[in-house]
Amino acid sequence: MESTDPVDMDEIPATPPDLIIEGGVALTMAQDPGLIEHARIFISGGQITDIQSAQTPSPLSNPETEVIDARDSIILPGLINCHTHTAMTLFRGLADDLPLKTWLFERIFPAEREFLDPETVYYGALLGCMEMIASGTTCFADGYFFQDETVRAAHETGLRGLIAQGVIDLPAPGVPDPAENLSRGREFIERWLHFSPRIRPGLFCHSPITCSEETLIRSMEISQGHHLPLQIHLSETAEEIQAILNKSGMRPAQYLDQLGLLNPGLIAAHALHLDEKEMDLIRERGVNLVHVPESNMKLASGTGPVSRMLRRGVNIGLGTDGACSNNDLDLFCEMDTAAKLAKAVEHDPTSLSAGEALHMATVGGASALGLQDYIGTLERGKRADIITVDLTQPHLCPLHNPVSTLVYAANGGDVKDVIVDGIVLMKNRKFTMLDPDPVMAKMREMAKRIAP
Amino acid sequence: MESTDPVDMDEIPATPPDLIIEGGVALTMAQDPGLIEHARIFISGGQITDIQSAQTPSPLSNPETEVIDARDSIILPGLINCHTHTAMTLFRGLADDLPLKTWLFERIFPAEREFLDPETVYYGALLGCMEMIASGTTCFADGYFFQDETVRAAHETGLRGLIAQGVIDLPAPGVPDPAENLSRGREFIERWLHFSPRIRPGLFCHSPITCSEETLIRSMEISQGHHLPLQIHLSETAEEIQAILNKSGMRPAQYLDQLGLLNPGLIAAHALHLDEKEMDLIRERGVNLVHVPESNMKLASGTGPVSRMLRRGVNIGLGTDGACSNNDLDLFCEMDTAAKLAKAVEHDPTSLSAGEALHMATVGGASALGLQDYIGTLERGKRADIITVDLTQPHLCPLHNPVSTLVYAANGGDVKDVIVDGIVLMKNRKFTMLDPDPVMAKMREMAKRIAP
Numbered sequence: 001m002e003s004t005d006p007v008d009m010d011e012i013p014a015t016p017p018d019l020i021i022e023g024g025v026a027l028t029m030a031q032d033p034g035l036i037e038h039a040r041i042f043i044s045g046g047q048i049t050d051i052q053s054a055q056t057p058s059p060l061s062n063p064e065t066e067v068i069d070a071r072d073s074i075i076l077p078g079l080i081n082c083h084t085h086t087a088m089t090l091f092r093g094l095a096d097d098l099p100l101k102t103w104l105f106e107r108i109f110p111a112e113r114e115f116l117d118p119e120t121v122y123y124g125a126l127l128g129c130m131e132m133i134a135s136g137t138t139c140f141a142d143g144y145f146f147q148d149e150t151v152r153a154a155h156e157t158g159l160r161g162l163i164a165q166g167v168i169d170l171p172a173p174g175v176p177d178p179a180e181n182l183s184r185g186r187e188f189i190e191r192w193l194h195f196s197p198r199i200r201p202g203l204f205c206h207s208p209i210t211c212s213e214e215t216l217i218r219s220m221e222i223s224q225g226h227h228l229p230l231q232i233h234l235s236e237t238a239e240e241i242q243a244i245l246n247k248s249g250m251r252p253a254q255y256l257d258q259l260g261l262l263n264p265g266l267i268a269a270h271a272l273h274l275d276e277k278e279m280d281l282i283r284e285r286g287v288n289l290v291h292v293p294e295s296n297m298k299l300a301s302g303t304g305p306v307s308r309m310l311r312r313g314v315n316i317g318l319g320t321d322g323a324c325s326n327n328d329l330d331l332f333c334e335m336d337t338a339a340k341l342a343k344a345v346e347h348d349p350t351s352l353s354a355g356e357a358l359h360m361a362t363v364g365g366a367s368a369l370g371l372q373d374y375i376g377t378l379e380r381g382k383r384a385d386i387i388t389v390d391l392t393q394p395h396l397c398p399l400h401n402p403v404s405t406l407v408y409a410a411n412g413g414d415v416k417d418v419i420v421d422g423i424v425l426m427k428n429r430k431f432t433m434l435d436p437d438p439v440m441a442k443m444r445e446m447a448k449r450i451a452p
Numbered sequence: 453m454e455s456t457d458p459v460d461m462d463e464i465p466a467t468p469p470d471l472i473i474e475g476g477v478a479l480t481m482a483q484d485p486g487l488i489e490h491a492r493i494f495i496s497g498g499q500i501t502d503i504q505s506a507q508t509p510s511p512l513s514n515p516e517t518e519v520i521d522a523r524d525s526i527i528l529p530g531l532i533n534c535h536t537h538t539a540m541t542l543f544r545g546l547a548d549d550l551p552l553k554t555w556l557f558e559r560i561f562p563a564e565r566e567f568l569d570p571e572t573v574y575y576g577a578l579l580g581c582m583e584m585i586a587s588g589t590t591c592f593a594d595g596y597f598f599q600d601e602t603v604r605a606a607h608e609t610g611l612r613g614l615i616a617q618g619v620i621d622l623p624a625p626g627v628p629d630p631a632e633n634l635s636r637g638r639e640f641i642e643r644w645l646h647f648s649p650r651i652r653p654g655l656f657c658h659s660p661i662t663c664s665e666e667t668l669i670r671s672m673e674i675s676q677g678h679h680l681p682l683q684i685h686l687s688e689t690a691e692e693i694q695a696i697l698n699k700s701g702m703r704p705a706q707y708l709d710q711l712g713l714l715n716p717g718l719i720a721a722h723a724l725h726l727d728e729k730e731m732d733l734i735r736e737r738g739v740n741l742v743h744v745p746e747s748n749m750k751l752a753s754g755t756g757p758v759s760r761m762l763r764r765g766v767n768i769g770l771g772t773d774g775a776c777s778n779n780d781l782d783l784f785c786e787m788d789t790a791a792k793l794a795k796a797v798e799h800d801p802t803s804l805s806a807g808e809a810l811h812m813a814t815v816g817g818a819s820a821l822g823l824q825d826y827i828g829t830l831e832r833g834k835r836a837d838i839i840t841v842d843l844t845q846p847h848l849c850p851l852h853n854p855v856s857t858l859v860y861a862a863n864g865g866d867v868k869d870v871i872v873d874g875i876v877l878m879k880n881r882k883f884t885m886l887d888p889d890p891v892m893a894k895m896r897e898m899a900k901r902i903a904p
Binding site for chain 1: 541542543544545546548549550551552555579580582583586587746748749750751752755775778779780781782785788789791792793795796797798799800801802803805806844845846847849850851852853856857860861863864865866888889891892895896898899902903
């Protein structure tokens with residue numbers, strides 16, 4: 001991202017646009033929701049150069065300008081998936097409805113040990129990237145192994161990503177000797193740091209119980225040394241709390257704070273079982289949380305104090321988790337579930353409004369990943385990560401409230417066009433960069449090996 | 453339905469099929485899930501005449517036979533929406549994230565009073581029927597007002613429906629004088645009883661608190677007199693329990709039992725706040741319940757003892773409720789939410805499996821509506837209510853487990869073909885009976901009046 005510093009608005013070049021999106025209702029999210037009727041968005045060099053409201057067709061200033069027809073559409077910032085393990089599409093539907101320990105230790109970990117290699121991770125990540133594009137995600141934060149392959153998949157599909165090498169003090173796919181986990185992570189970062197403005201590498205500590213104090217501290221040091229965020233699973237299960245209590249006499253957030261990990265560069269996913277002190281600590285230290293409601297529900301991990309954290313002023317992004325525990329990477333469904341789940345568990349229909357859910361999936365996500373100067377809203381000077389949602393379908397009609405429609409009625413399949421960094425990755429639901437059919441064919445072939 | 457009695461299997465005519473669906477993985481749901489690879493389903497006169505497993509293309513016995521290509525698809529029974537108010541698509545997104553009383557008394561009821569008339573209900577129901585077809589629902593149970601129009605919409609779109617006239621002891625849309633509610637209901641039934649084998653009329657008592665004892669008893673008598681089920685909202689809010697306790701000293705299920713309403717002809721939606729005695733009573737009396745998880749969550753009404761009722765052997769169907777409290781009519785999303793919500797609230801990832809969710813949306817729904825001899829499974833002799841789900845999409849790949857894929861990864865937009873009573877209503881995602889565009893145009897025009 002270092003090559004695309006936030007731009008002084010006065011310096012935006014007055015070049016003709018290479019892409020125009022026009023005709024629909026835009027939710028810029030610059031305010032909540034920042035609604036612009038009959039929007040016309042100008043893009044040049046991957047950057048949003050102007051946003052207008054106009055009812056007449058624009059006279060094209062350049063015959064080569066590409067135009068996205070967004071009449072009968074909602075235009076909004078691309079959604080940001082702040083927590084996933086993209087290549088786990090490999091195991092979608094392999095194991096469901098099982099006790100957590102059976103699921104993890106008898107099904108998922110063995111499948112990972114046996115089947116993960118550069119090729120399977122590449123195809124799993126490629127399929128996951130395509131799924132995210134097809135459902136309106138333009139940026140994702142990923143933590144897994146063999147991550148060179150996830151970088152490759154993100155690059156080839158055109159997605160923006162914060163892609164982190166997994167760090168765990170156990171033998172791991174591609175890193176059989178845990179003593180090498182940090183050096184391998186550091187090499188991964190160095191390899192990809194200057195590769196592409198759309199790819200940011202990083203580290204992903206598996207959890208406070210599977211990483212030692214030393215590993216946690218060193219991971220944060222390496223991340224900070226490169227001005228990169230560190231990802232972690234935090235407070236996902238009741239067992240984790242007990243293990244950290246037994247080990248340190250502290251609850252997980254206090255334990256991480258004592259190690260110096262609680263700071264604005266930490267992205268903590270799940271964060272379900274927090275007491276009041278931990279919530280205060282997370283707010284004071286500026287830690288970013290990622291809410292992962294569907295995975296939390298499916299694994300019965302907990303529901304999390306999301307509304308209470310939002311009211312405290314904690315920044316929260318939204319994530320799908322991997323396809324094994326969801327089982328899709330659709331952030332539209334995740335927004336819907338987040339809003340409904342909060343109402344159900346708090347017995348309050350005003351909890352977590354549609355607007356708050358959409359904010360988490362855009363503005364909140366951008367801030368969580370440290371990319372708030374580049375993405376998350378539609379504003380002059382930001383990178384052009386933009387999606388359109390097709391309203392010409394019975395379930396999205398009538399349009400009394402665009403935010404409500406997006407959160408409570410739309411799903412990923414309603415996304416029509418997807419633009420990342422000014423490049424059109426999907427137009428009228430057709431991928432422009434890659435053909436998904438051979439990828440799916442390859443995946444089906446690999447699936448036969450995984451579950452004969 | 454009286455013209456299509458369940459057929460003696462030996463009497464199925466050996467006529468050439470007028471429709472063949474072939475090539476995909478079929479989940480017949482005759483067993484759970486009753487998987488048939490390379491299925492070929494023969495349909496004649498609206499009835500399933502044979503189901504085979506065959507890898508070679510079938511030699512057509514009749515050049516006029518229509519063939520649905522279901523390679524790369526899952527073939528399954530059409531889903532059954534056991535509780536909705538279809539015409540409420542009119543108010544989709546009009547009011548969300550509000551306290552229940554504000555939502556109902558200040559927004560929805562006034563909107564209904566002001567805007568419901570035969571024309572708005574017709575277009576609202578037409579749009580809702582199209583939405584249900586487009587998301588794989590082939591049969592729905594509806595309770596509302598101006599129901600002649602919902603019958604008209606179901607008939608024109610080709611859906612199967614149990615369509616009930618609302619009965620409430622308050623002035624209601626189209627029935628300003630509550631003294632006429634039962635006579636109007638009876639007339640409605642008589643008007644439509646012999647109209648079409650796909651339409652079954654009925655009554656829908658609004659709730660135990662908005663209907664008097666006399667109204668409840670008479671509604672059941674009228675329904676039983678025509679061998680029709682009676683629909684009701686039961687135990688949706690804590691306030692309802694208290695009101696019935698105050699009035700009768702009993703909880704709602706006991707109260708209804710004392711009035712003679714608890715029997716296999718009762719379809720009770722929501723059923724959230726049941727104590728052990730009520731659950732036993734519901735099982736003993738053979739009452740059918742409808743689980744409506746997304747609406748219950750969005751309105752923070754409660755979560756309901758669904759798994760416990762299933763374990764007791766109570767039959768449960770699945771419903772979406774109206775588009776005001778969901779805000780879509782997509783049963784695929786509802787299955788996903790039902791399975792995940794049960795796990796979350798019971799802290800048990802084995803609660804309500806994908807298979808149980810799919811069973812509720814098919815077999816359970818058919819039994820709830822008293823249509824188990826006609827629909828709910830793919831079996832020789834049943835009516836041909838069948839859908840296909842297109843697997844050639846990244847989020848439905850790979851296919852380790854078809855049931856898991858349908859429940860946890862698919863949504864309504866993935867439905868490719870929809871057949872009701874042997875008639876193809878949607879083919880390759882195109883409606884065959886009606887053009888949705890003028891319906892949506894009309895709805896958008898009416899929406900401007902509703903929320904200027």
